[in-house]
Every structure is written in structure tokens, then in C-alpha cells.
Amino acid sequence: MAKRIDVSGLTAYYGSHKAIEDISMTVEPRSVTAFIGPSGCGKSTFLRTLNRMHEVTTGGRVEGKVMLDDENLYASGVDPVSVRRTVGMVFQRPNPFPTMSIFENVAAGLKLNGSYRKSELRDVVEKSLKGANLWNEVKDRLNKPGAGLSGGQQQRLCIARAIAVEPDVLLMDEPCSALDPISTLAIEDLIGELKERFTIVIVTHNMQQAARVSDRTAFFNLAGVGQPGKLIEIDETERIFSNPSVQATEDYISGRFG
């Protein structure tokens, strides 16, 4: 069910401040695309426009089009809530719901939306936890609180929660920055498996991670402090990291700035 994303002319504001300007790109279904760039260049802002979370922030406003297969997410009359059910998100810091058990956390997307049958829930939870490589570690303690797991396990729990609702696209905003190297590796392996089923977009500060995990990479940059972020280059990951077309990209990946 993975879908293709087509962005054209996307500009996002915080109030009157323009954060990103005129971004256009395509993300193929069942692939992993990485967004890299220096701090503050708008990668996370752009990511959040893809599932209409940008407007949740006070003053957040978007112009432009985001096409999911052939539907414009920003067409008038489109309900942001239903957009977010098809485009899921995993955040930088693991955020399992503290009052719910592991089982309830994974099932939260279905339970809180009301449309489920109890018999289905068990199967969905098992399938999602297996999909997130967490099943074997928690299958005996599904009723324990979600907050009692380690950092890496919590993040995998959040991934299981996100994929339980079977989204078409999975957005990941620096999912490994708060984790240790072993957990990071586990999640990178997981991303490799998940891309068979979902379109994945991942924002990362870690260039080696982008090189390991993604099929295509997009480099964002700012013209200067206070200027809006722009998409500088997007290409096959191998080409970006070995022979980029734009000098700024070359400078960034060789560490001349960042």
C-alpha cells in the first residue's frame, strides 16, 4: 500500500517567518529517502508538512502542494486527521503513552480511532511488534507499562505503534539520535525491512546513517541566518556521497561546514 509522494512549490511559515521555500521533489514508493543538512535548515519542518503536523504548531502555515499518489493533501476540504492516518510519524525521542501497557500502546492507533474489533487487536499487535522486531522481547509482558522499556525498545515500540495503523508512508524524524549505537543499528536494520512495505522518509544528522540506510538522499541548506531553507540537491545516495552536482553538497558531506 506504499504510495508515492510528489511535492511541488512547498513553502512553510511560522507566523510571518518563512522557514522553507519552494521545495519540489519526488519520493518513490517502497524506498527510503534521507534528508540531510545543517541544523536549522528546515528538514524537520519539511518533514512535518508531509503529514500536516506543521499546522499543529502555533502559527504554522503551508503553501504549495503535496500529492500522495494522486491526492493533494493540502486541497481544501481535506481533513488533516485522515491525512495523519495515512502518513505516520516516529519522533526523535521515544514517546510511548505512559498510562498504557505495551499492548495498549501498539493498539492505540486503532483503539483511539474507535474502529476495531477486539479479536483483531491481538493479531494486529502481534504483527506490528514482529514487524518492529520487538515481539520476542516483550511477548511475555504485554501488560507491563510501555514506559518500563529501555530507550531502544521504546523507540521500536513507537515504530510498532506507527505501523499498526498500516500507513502508506512512514516519516521518521531523527529516530536514532537519542539512542546508543547498538539500538541504532537495530533500528537501521528494521528500516531496511520496513521499506518492503512502506515508503520511508528519514531526517538524520548522521551522514553515515544516511549513506547506510537510504536509496535516495536530499540535501537542504540555508542561504544565511534567518533565510528560508531550500532543497539544494536530491539524487541517488551513492551519487550524492561520491559525486554530487552542487558544490555546497560536496562541502557539507566532506565536513567543510555543518
Add this chain to the structure above:
Amino acid sequence: MSDTTTDTTTPRASALQQARLPRWAPLGLAAVAIAAGVGIGAGAGLGNTTQWGLIAALLFVVLSYGVTAAVEGGRQARNQLATVLVWLCFLIAIVPLASLLWETINRGKTVLDVYFLSHSMDGVQTILPGGGAYHAILGTLEQVGIATLIAAPIGLLTAVYLVEYGRGRLAKAVTFFVDVMTGIPSIVAGLFILSFWIIILGFDYSGFAGAMALAILMMPVVVRSTEEMLKLVPDELREASLALGVPKWRTILKVVLPTSIGGITTGVMLAVARIAGESAPIVLLVFGSQAINPNPFEGAQSSLPYYIYEQWQLGNEASFNRAWAAALVLIAFVMILNLVARGIARWKAPKSGR
């Protein structure tokens, strides 16, 4: 005290070591100060033991500073002074509370028994011992219960609006008025209900009228404490829920509120404990009664604060005893509410067990 075993080969060690007072020094100084205080007070003909105590306290502060300075040095002396002052302030704060509890328990227990708790004053001659406070207890429970039923939902929803939705001028106006309401004197709340409900609308004195005044007093407290609890829920949780495609109202209902329910319940119970003892609006509105009136909507009722006031006004020993017993019941009621509030907060706190 100081090390006397040496010779000049370890001068560096003694720069770090210091003389120290023995551990019984504070108690010894306290004993000296108390003895001196009593002596000076009695000698100067001051009759009030409180004054003797104050002299003793002052002497203790001066003595402990002086002795510590002489033996241990200036920095230790200042440290000791600060410690002593903090402890003294603590004791000064505790003494009235302890004395209040002691008095109430002492005097209340003479008449407090199961009979007192289960009978009213109907038909009892007030000069004689006998009778009880059941009608007052029932009145308090009903009035406080109705006030909670009115104020808690309104306060909770107002706080949800202020934290989750309010952005513009309406939210600012609401916050302002809630702040003003926190400061309303209880008698003014009582007067408002008196003029509006009883005089203008023509209803009778009743427990319900008292409950409405109590609700007015309770509402801003619930709004404030619920607001604080809701603000403590991290935004990440709301975002996680929104990103799953859960609509905002459901996010609030199923994620934000359950996470903060422990704190909210505590806040509500503390607000209840606060209004349970408000006597001014009750005196104006429930009219008082000697008999049991289980219907809060019709006819006069009594309540514990009213009963205490009424018995005190009667001026005889039997009534005073009853007043003390009722005061003890009221304090116990408030204490139980506090303990229950703490229990609920602990039980409902987000768990991190493994």
C-alpha cells in the same frame, strides 16, 4: 578534639583538620539556655511562660553562635546559626498546629462517640448534655457533594479549554476572571447567592443554596490546579497521538487527561477540603436546623461549620463540648480527604515498573 599526637612532620594534615564540638553540644546548650531563660524570666517577674520560652530561644541562638565560633571557627559558626534559625522557624510554625490539634482532640473527645455521630439535636434541651451532630454531618456531606458535582466538571472543562484550545482574547479574559474569583471572600459569595437565589428568585433557604456558594468558591481552585496538571503533560505525548491520526478532542480525552488524572484528582480533593470548612456563606444560606433534613433542595439544613458556630453561641458548657466534638469531626474529615487525595495520586501516577 584536636590531634595531639604529633610532631612537626605532618603540618599539611592539620591545615585540613579542625576542632569540632562534641555531638551532644546543641542539646547541652539548649538545656543551659532553657535554664537561663526560666531563671531570668522568673527572676524578672515575667509571668508568661511564652516570654520565658522566647528568652530561652534567644539565648540559645546567641550561645550556639558564640560557642561554635570559639571552638570551630567563623564559617562553622555562621553555618550553625543558619541551622538553628531554620529549626527555630520550623518549630514556631509547628507549635500552633500541634497545639490546635491537641486542644481539639482533648476537648472534642469528651462528647465524641457513636451516639454523637448518629443523632441530631432535635428535641434536645441545649443546656443539657446529649444530642449529636448527625444532621450537621449529613448537611456538610450533601452540600459539599453537590458543590463538587457542580464545580468540578465546570472547572475541569474550563482548564481544558484554557490549556488546549484558548489562544486569543477569550482565553485571556477567562484567565483574568478566574484569577479574580480566586480572591472572592467567602461571605461575598454567600451574599451573591443570597441576593440572587433567595431574594430575587424567591427560593427558600436550603442546603442547595449553600452548595452553590461553595461551588463558586471551589471553581477557581479547581481550574488553577487542573491547569497546572495539564501543562505538565509533555507536548510530545499530544504530538504522538495526533500523528497517529487521532482527533484533538480524543487526544485530550484518552491521552492527556488519563496522564494527569492523579494530579487533577488531588487538586479537586484539596479544593473540597478547603470548602468543607467555609462557614460564612453557609450561615447566610442554609438557615440552620435542629432536625435531620436529608433533602438539600427543600427546607433549612445544618452543616458542621454552622453547628459549631451555633453551639458556641449558646454559651453553656454542654454546648461548648458539642462544638469541640463537631470541630474534631470536621478536622478529621478534612484530614481523611487529604490522605485519600495523596493515595489516589500515588495509585494513578504513570508507572515505570518493569
